[in-house]
Amino acid sequence: MCVSLRGGERIYVNGAVLRVDRKVTLELINDVAFLLEGQVMQVADARTPLRQLYFVVQLLLMSPHDIDEAKAVYREQHCALVAITENQEILRGLEAVEDLVEAKRYYEALRKLRALFEIEQSILNGLMMLDETA
Known part of the structure; x- marks a missing residue:
């Protein structure tokens, strides 16, 4: 699954909070629990x-x-x-x-x-x- 994020946006993955500094697309290869910042x-x-x-x-x-x-x-x-x-x-x-x-x-x-x-x-x-x- 691919997730696109804007600069400064956060994503919560398996309990960890990640923030990106620029536009990026993350490919989540295995089964992970995630939540986008806008859904929090x-x-x-x-x-x-x-x-x-x-x-x-x-x-x-x-x-x-x-x-x-x-x-x-x-x-x-x-x-x-x-x-x-x-x-x-x-x-x-x-x-x-x-x-x-x-x-x-x-x-x-x-x-x-x-x-x-x-x-x-x-x-x-x-x-x-x-x-x-x-």
Whole structure:
């Protein structure tokens, strides 16, 4: 797999942070866990339940040598989300995320979670509209 980076951009590979000083293309020859800088969620951006779960899965990917605590937090948040979620598409997505996390396919789990953000936002917007009319 080839990954192109701009000068100054970072990539997180198997827990290591790499920053390039010029435009470069990296060829990842073996199976590695990586995350591009633009895909990294900051703590301040983890404001919704799915974004918080994304942040925890991100920790699993970025810190592969210290995942026990993050895995426990993931389990707690995932179970809580499944328990309170009524939207079937989000529930199916959370089931897929669980399968991917169990298989240690964290990058794909993050992609699946990002795909659910729009649905979550629609639900949250609808709840805010209900609060405003009450």
